[in-house]
Amino acid sequence: MSVLRAFVALLALACGGCGSLSALQRDQAAAIALQARSDVVACQAEDACAQPSPLRALGERAMAESAPGQPRHYALLLDYGQDALVSRLDLIRGARHSIDLQTYIFDEDDAGHLVLDELMAAVRRGVRVRMLVDQLSALKQVDTLAALASAHTNFEIRIYNPVLDRARITYPMYAWAAACCWRRLNQRMHSKLLLVDGLVGITGGRNYQDDYYDWNAEYNFRDRDVLVGGPVTAEMAANFEAFWDARLSVPVERLDDVGRHLLRKGAPPLPDWPYQHPARVEAVARAADDKDLVRERLVEPAIPVGEVLFIADLPQKHRRDRELAASAVHASPLLNQLIESAQDEVLLQTPYLVLSDQAQDMFRRMHERPDPPRVIVSTNSLAATDSFITYALSYKYKRRHLREFGFEIHEFKPFPEDAPIDLDATGAVDISWNPDGSANIGRVEPEPEEGQRRTPPLEREYAALRYAGIGVHQRVPLKRAGVRFGLHAKSLVIDNRIGVVGTHNFDPRGDDYNTESAVIIDDPAFARALGDSIRRDMAPENAWTIARRDRPPVLSGLEYSLTKVSEHLPVFDLWPVRYATSYEFQPGPACPEPLPATDPGFRACYEPVGDFPEVNLGFRTLLTRIFTAFGAGLAPIL
Known part of the structure; x- marks a missing residue:
């Protein structure tokens, strides 16, 4: 009996106070976020007042040098963590139209907050930003997610495969999800992509967390990305669209925990994110502003290549129909x-x-x-x-x-x-x-x-x-x-x-x-x-x-x-x-x-x-x- 009581208590803890929102409540929460979004754009220029970006220019050059049947690409290996971060900042600051970001982990540490700050700066000058994050490793604060959902008309964030219809789940909820839907819980979006203006894309092993950029005082990953500019970015864009439009990609304001936060407290402002190591953040931000450094360290080592193939699973890999799922692998x-x-x-x-x-x-x-x-x-x-x-x-x-x-x-x-x-x-x-x-x-x-x-x-x-x-x-x-x-x-x-x-x-x-x-x-x-x-x-x-x-x-x-x-x-x-x-x-x-x-x-x-x-x-x-x-x-x- 004691085991049964413990199990019942676990279920009560997992589900108590977190019943699913009704369709009407989800619509109301989404309306609160939508109404709170600012539509103020600081720049009316066609290029959204973008900074000169040597890496974006690399993508433009690849497009200009390409011909039907003879594609030209430039490929850059990003071995160093700081290079990987500087390249992302350079591209975000140079974006003129769109930024699509897809990742498994997005943490609320210095690296994550720096990228969020840069994305919101791009949004306010007129760039459309879409951010897709897997549920199990999305930003960990519901308040942050609610603030992002309500921030600006140019910014959208969706959560992939939200088990239990939530952005975040606790340990008891995880236990319940494992009991009810183990296979779905295991089906994660491990794909990673940063795509700027359809010209330059970055993919590879890195997520958005300190330890992928050598910023952790205890443990860091020796990782690698590849930056590619050229026609293959069209395939990257198509794959991102498939994930963005997938039924498993849910606007964060329509999830139970974020929606309930919006219904109870309204749309919160974007929080002030104090950096744990502001000098380090300032140094990498300054490096991204140094266009001579970016050209010397990142543009000049880029390797001119011909055809590039981007292979990627589709979100249908996670469908119950095994034949359909197999065709998406x-x-x-x-x-x-x-x-x-x-x-x-x-x-x-x-x-x-x-x-x-x-x-x-x-x-x-x-x-x-x-x-x-x-x-x-x-x-x-x-x-x-x-x-x-x-x-x-x-x-x-x-x-x-x-x-x-x-x-x-x-x-x-x-x-x-x-x-x-x-x-x-x-x-x-x-x-x-x-x-x-x-x-x-x-x-x-x-x-x-x-x-x-x-x-x-x-x-x-x-x-x-x-x-x-x-x-x-x-x-x-x-x-x-x-x-x-x-x-x-x-x-x-x-x-x-x-x-x-x-x-x-x-x-x-x-x-x-x-x-x-x-x-x-x-x-x-x-x-x-x-x-x-x-x-x-x-x-x-x-x-x-x-x-x-x-x-x-x-x-x-x-x-x-x-x-x-x-x-x-x-x-x-x-x-x-x-x-x-x-x-x-x-x-x-x-x-x-x-x-x-x-x-x-x-x-x-x-x-x-x-x-x-x-x-x-x-x-x-x-x-x-x-x-x-x-x-x-x-x-x-x-």
């Missing part, structure tokens, strides 16, 4: 076809090495070819990842990855020594700089000021599990302090000729639950630049190499057989010895360059450093082993 099958077309080499970067059954079959077929291509994988270590449960699935299948698929795996370190990271932006100390401006990180994390408390990042990509218990998305403790970094980039290079940057983690979630998108560029120069970026992340100073551990002196065949049998069990994979472990490169006269794990001289140049290097073994390490043993069934949603 575009990213996964095209990416798999591209990978399987490789003849010489696949360079794959994903933060979470969890493969679908189809992907496993594909890599197995590729490895069984008479002359298989090399498959080189850059992914997170347990010390670097933001999702230790997801890492556990990768850890479970390392034998399969190395032996059956022929992967060469490099796991990113939490404290990379040479990475495209703006470390000074995090507030860390003891920084030295490499010639290209990247950080060389020998750091000590500064102590928090009196009365301040550090908090971990608020959201993570694995939305359906971020409400779960036992700190699913808290990182494992490490042996030393410092600002930690983890991979979040999703990229692919095929045969040093085709480069892909997008949102797909090459995992079952991307195949079955999330909507995804990617830019594909068949150009050797672009592929080379992207490949160099990924290889840098796999360099010994930034990553450990995964290889088979030394064979035991006796019964090595029996141990291997037991490992293989245990791995194939869906649960109770309790064999304590894994097939592979982590290795650290030991340079010297006999070892001048890093070697692949398959090289005969590998063990003479590499030292084993354990399964979980840098990790302070304890509770979460135990949990990793538990999920390795019992968590295989979570792979589809992880």
Whole structure:
């Protein structure tokens, strides 16, 4: 009976005081927001008094240089967090007609508030702005959402797939949603796009949150976007329109919690967002105003390319009709076809090495070819990842990855020594700089000021599990302090000729639950630049190499057989010895360059450093082993 009472209490807590609004009440709430919207426009000029934007001009140039059947594009890799933020500000300030923003996470921290401030400034000078955010990681304050819904006639915000007809859900509501509609709860809009005037688009891994721009004092993502100017933006615009018009995209003022706020309190004014680090915000805003800097750092490195393909799932992927849903899936099958077309080499970067059954079959077929291509994988270590449960699935299948698929795996370190990271932006100390401006990180994390408390990042990509218990998305403790970094980039290079940057983690979630998108560029120069970026992340100073551990002196065949049998069990994979472990490169006269794990001289140049290097073994390490043993069934949603 006590369990039943607890369940009833949970349902009451989830539903109490939050009954659905009637159709009339929704109309009334929408009317309140509509009537409150200002229609004052500060500029009557045709260009909306836009600032000169070198990046927007890059899109204009691409359009001018294009001809029927001969498209011209300019593509720019955005590896550095500050570059990614400056490029967004430059484009928003240069917008003359429209800005469409689509994202999974939009947080109310300094990065999120800065972008909102810039968007509202564009709105007031006459630019139409549309903002589409997934429900589970939308702005967290209902008051903020109500204010945005009522702000201006040029601004619209919609929430994608609002479970329980709300913009925000609490933990009890999440439990109720998981019980009533688990599949829908898992179906998220993971697509990301910033499109300005139909000329220039940005897509890739980054959301709108401090830790995607090196602004978090505790943990940041090593991420990557691609900026593209040229005719392909028409395909980006069409995909955005499909999402904007989808039945799952709901104007925020028509949702129960925001609508009730409007009915009870009226339309609130836009809040004053005090920045936690105003000097840092001012510095990046000033950098975006420096057009010479933007040209030198962002426009000049842009690579001229020909045809560019934008592949993206449609929102119909989330329809109940499975045949209709399957017809709306575009990213996964095209990416798999591209990978399987490789003849010489696949360079794959994903933060979470969890493969679908189809992907496993594909890599197995590729490895069984008479002359298989090399498959080189850059992914997170347990010390670097933001999702230790997801890492556990990768850890479970390392034998399969190395032996059956022929992967060469490099796991990113939490404290990379040479990475495209703006470390000074995090507030860390003891920084030295490499010639290209990247950080060389020998750091000590500064102590928090009196009365301040550090908090971990608020959201993570694995939305359906971020409400779960036992700190699913808290990182494992490490042996030393410092600002930690983890991979979040999703990229692919095929045969040093085709480069892909997008949102797909090459995992079952991307195949079955999330909507995804990617830019594909068949150009050797672009592929080379992207490949160099990924290889840098796999360099010994930034990553450990995964290889088979030394064979035991006796019964090595029996141990291997037991490992293989245990791995194939869906649960109770309790064999304590894994097939592979982590290795650290030991340079010297006999070892001048890093070697692949398959090289005969590998063990003479590499030292084993354990399964979980840098990790302070304890509770979460135990949990990793538990999920390795019992968590295989979570792979589809992880």
